[in-house]
Amino acid sequence: MTALFRYPVKGLSPEPVDNVEIATSGFFPGDRLYAIENGDSGFNPVAPRHQPKTKYLMLMRDETLARLRTRYDDATSSLTIEGAGEPLTARLDTEEGRRAVEDLIRRFVPEALRGEPRVLEAPPQYRFTDSPTGYVSLINRASVQALEDELGVPVSPLRFRGNLLVEGPAPFAELEMLGQVLEAPSGLRFKITKRTVRCAATNVDPDTAERDLDIPWTIDKRFGHRDLGVYMEVIAGGGLAVGDSLRVVG
Numbered sequence: 001m002t003a004l005f006r007y008p009v010k011g012l013s014p015e016p017v018d019n020v021e022i023a024t025s026g027f028f029p030g031d032r033l034y035a036i037e038n039g040d041s042g043f044n045p046v047a048p049r050h051q052p053k054t055k056y057l058m059l060m061r062d063e064t065l066a067r068l069r070t071r072y073d074d075a076t077s078s079l080t081i082e083g084a085g086e087p088l089t090a091r092l093d094t095e096e097g098r099r100a101v102e103d104l105i106r107r108f109v110p111e112a113l114r115g116e117p118r119v120l121e122a123p124p125q126y127r128f129t130d131s132p133t134g135y136v137s138l139i140n141r142a143s144v145q146a147l148e149d150e151l152g153v154p155v156s157p158l159r160f161r162g163n164l165l166v167e168g169p170a171p172f173a174e175l176e177m178l179g180q181v182l183e184a185p186s187g188l189r190f191k192i193t194k195r196t197v198r199c200a201a202t203n204v205d206p207d208t209a210e211r212d213l214d215i216p217w218t219i220d221k222r223f224g225h226r227d228l229g230v231y232m233e234v235i236a237g238g239g240l241a242v243g244d245s246l247r248v249v250g
Helices: 063-067 095-108 141-151 215-223
Strands: 003-006 015-017 019-022 034-038 069-073 078-082 088-091 117-121 136-140 164-166 181-183 189-197 227-236 238-241 247-249
Touching: 003 019, 015 069, 034 095, 078 095, 088 095, 095 117, 136 141, 136 189, 141 215, 141 227, 181 227
Parallel strands: 136 164
Antiparallel strands: 003 015, 003 164, 019 238, 034 117, 069 078, 078 088, 136 227, 181 189, 181 247, 189 227
8 A cells, every 4th residue: 555545625635644444334534525616516515425526526527626635634624725725724614714715716726617516415315426336446556557657747646636545556447356356464455446537637747737738638539448446345444554565355
């Protein structure tokens, strides 16, 4: 396990973590807890249904978001945002805090807004993932390296916004592992359920916020598909840490 990342707010910056405890049938801890609605999405927190990512602010359309640097504090539900003038720290569990973030978004990306921005919080047993079954996402470093070799320029794995970054499998080997089970030393088990189809969000450099590559088209042209990485379901809970190895079970 090379690295672990969470994305507390959909579309905003990643946070590296050293270790996590993941529950059976659970989500990656602290991941996609919030989203910023771009006009009325129809999201109902009482009876949540998966919504397409186009209902929210996201890098696929709004690359300027990559200029923001965010940190989320679990204990206080506070989000700190830098890169849009004076740093802002706001509690997302309060109306006042959410309103402060919404006001910042209105000032920062006014041209991206199709209506009023609104900070949405995921209710229990729901997250703002791109896939309705996208509980935990895995990126294979060798697949990213194959893209680097094809493009002739460095490609940051952070373009793919995964939770787990692993080394070892051959390029794109993860795509052929649907249905297989991966086990961590703690007994944590993942079942690989779905290939991840890449979208235009991967064209945005996470450091510069520039839309400088055409990654889906490049994968399609060179490899005959637009997939890199996989989604996984947690079938047995446990701990996971940077440096852990995952082995195929069965």
